[in-house]
Amino acid sequence: MRFSLIHIVPETTKVPFIKGRFVAMLFSAVLMIASIGAFATMGLNLGIDFVGGTLIEIETQEDANLTEIRESLNGLGFGEVQVQTFGAANDVLIKMRQQEPENPEVEMAAERAQQQAANTVQETLVEMLPGVEFRRVEVVGPAVSGELVRAGILAVGLALGAMLIYIWFRFEWQFSLGAVIALTHDVIATMGMFAVTQFEFNLASIAAILTIVGYSMNDTVVVYDRIRENLRKFKRMPLAELLNLSINQTLSRTLITSITTLIALFALFFLGGAVLRGFSFAMIWGVLIGTYSSIFVASPLLLLTGVKRGTSEQDS
Structure with a gap:
């Protein structure tokens, strides 16, 4: 037919x-x-393209426990961190809004604060998720x-x-x-x-x-x-x-x-x-x-x- x-x-x-x-x-x-x-x-x-912030895309060895990851990252003092899966259960997308610098008058202070926060989040993830793979890490400052x-x-x-x-x-x-x-x-x-x-x-x-x-x-x-x-x-x-x-x-x-x-x-x-x-x-x-x-x-x-x-x- x-x-x-x-x-x-x-x-x-x-x-x-x-x-x-x-x-x-x-x-x-x-x-x-x-x-x-x-x-x-x-x-x-x-x-974060328009408001600034950090986006981290990871792959875990086992199915991700979103509640555990969210509680650990929210306890770092960087404000509310969004944690969600996309695609497979071990693919996790983490979004963190723009961080306020301690001294805004210092040049590039906001960008440094955001980069430090991203580094801290990555270190925390490595400690709590053995074998975690970082697929993408994007840091966008307020000027950008x-x-x-x-x-x-x-x-x-x-x-x-x-x-x-x-x-x-x-x-x-x-x-x-x-x-x-x-x-x-x-x-x-x-x-x-x-x-x-x-x-x-x-x-x-x-x-x-x-x-x-x-x-x-x-x-x-x-x-x-x-x-x-x-x-x-x-x-x-x-x-x-x-x-x-x-x-x-x-x-x-x-x-x-x-x-x-x-x-x-x-x-x-x-x-x-x-x-x-x-x-x-x-x-x-x-x-x-x-x-x-x-x-x-x-x-x-x-x-x-x-x-x-x-x-x-x-x-x-």
């Missing part, structure tokens, strides 16, 4: 997407308000974490700005406005997801957001290309009907791309371990929200901004 994903997704559909634009706008508005509210009230669970915060915000801002400029030259200002609003919609929704789920927000999360921006933009450009072609081809067709036709013509490609991407991401989420769980979940959310926004946000906005037939005559 021959199985084909292309045969599951019809090549031609007649779904009235534009007819449901007001329901989609209401849903998006509620999602944006909820995401901003969650971000403002709950905040993000920032990883502050720079990473600024770099992360700058990266997302530049990505959105570059997309706006690209679409403006590739299409027209109505398309550019719709694409950037859709991208902003996706970024805010993703930040809200991190606030609600409290997945650790680190550099991998920034990479996930940038990937989501690229994925959503690619999906939107495919739909926009078809809309522009149809604007030249069907000069007298009502715009709402033309938008529906264009979305349906690209729907097969959109769904096939999304489904195949989600298969890989779900495998990464369930088999990639705790370290990649936040990243893979963000990507899964991003694919879903990006597919939604390209159909129900970016395209209907062209109807509101009143894209004209004359502007579609230019070639890229």
Whole structure:
């Protein structure tokens, strides 16, 4: 029996997407308000990349006793130390927040305090866990974490700005406005997801957001290309009907791309371990929200901004 994903997704559909634009706008508005509210009230669970601290990844000879390890490390006076398994029962991830130096005015005092705390933790683990193997030890100071915060915000801002400029030259200002609003919609929704789920927000999360921006933009450009072609081809067709036709013509490609991407991401989420769980979940959310926004946000906005037939005559 021959199985084909292309045969599951019809090549031609007649779904009235534009007819449901007001329901989609209401849903998006509620999602944006909820995401901003969650971000403002709950905040993000920032990883040591952004707040500074120490991350130690170890492998024990036998199944790890997390309670014993946690009690021993918390007794060192470095504040609450997070201890969790990831993957196998003998794989342990230890996180310790930034340490306050005794004399903050001394240059590099914070970095030294953090390094000393990391050394003490490693010595304690060696004593209590014979044969322990240190796979990874990362120490991030406050100066580095502050720079990473600024770099992360700058990266997302530049990505959105570059997309706006690209679409403006590739299409027209109505398309550019719709694409950037859709991208902003996706970024805010993703930040809200991190606030609600409290997945650790680190550099991998920034990479996930940038990937989501690229994925959503690619999906939107495919739909926009078809809309522009149809604007030249069907000069007298009502715009709402033309938008529906264009979305349906690209729907097969959109769904096939999304489904195949989600298969890989779900495998990464369930088999990639705790370290990649936040990243893979963000990507899964991003694919879903990006597919939604390209159909129900970016395209209907062209109807509101009143894209004209004359502007579609230019070639890229």
